[in-house]
Amino acid sequence: MESTAADLEFVLVPCAACSALNRIPRRRLSEDPKCGRCHDKVFPRKPVTVTDASWKAQVDECPITVLVDFWADWCGPCKAIAPVLEQIASERGGRLKIVKLNVDQNPKMAARFGVRSIPNLVLLRGPMHLDQMAGAMPKASLDAWLDRFI
Numbered sequence: 001m002e003s004t005a006a007d008l009e010f011v012l013v014p015c016a017a018c019s020a021l022n023r024i025p026r027r028r029l030s031e032d033p034k035c036g037r038c039h040d041k042v043f044p045r046k047p048v049t050v051t052d053a054s055w056k057a058q059v060d061e062c063p064i065t066v067l068v069d070f071w072a073d074w075c076g077p078c079k080a081i082a083p084v085l086e087q088i089a090s091e092r093g094g095r096l097k098i099v100k101l102n103v104d105q106n107p108k109m110a111a112r113f114g115v116r117s118i119p120n121l122v123l124l125r126g127p128m129h130l131d132q133m134a135g136a137m138p139k140a141s142l143d144a145w146l147d148r149f150i
């Protein structure tokens, strides 16, 4: 196969398990790469907490699709959807990263995405805003929604 400029491109990805920075060829990102230091999977299998401050590193710079769950402690439907998101994070690990942002503690990102009701789910790929949905829903509906994008 002919090599292209894209083949030579690398991305730096912090390991979900040990935080070591891994230099991964872009064309290998879809192969669910392992960490060079701890040999665990680089991409997380569980939802990860994100804040306004860590947004850039955790979301903007993530080379795979990210699902952001905007939630709060007092929100019943958010609690209901949490185990569903845990399951999806495990099932789709390596292709989808799920992050959780507490809207009370991180008003900046909640404002940027116009979050007025929670749970609010935003699907992003790099700078691309793929879709956004408000309200809790059964796992089958969430899976059908995600299948349209990943």
Ligand SMILES: [Zn+2]
Pocket (backbone or CB within 6 Å): 015, 016, 017, 018, 019, 020, 035, 036, 037, 038, 039, 040
């Ligand atoms: Zn590691």
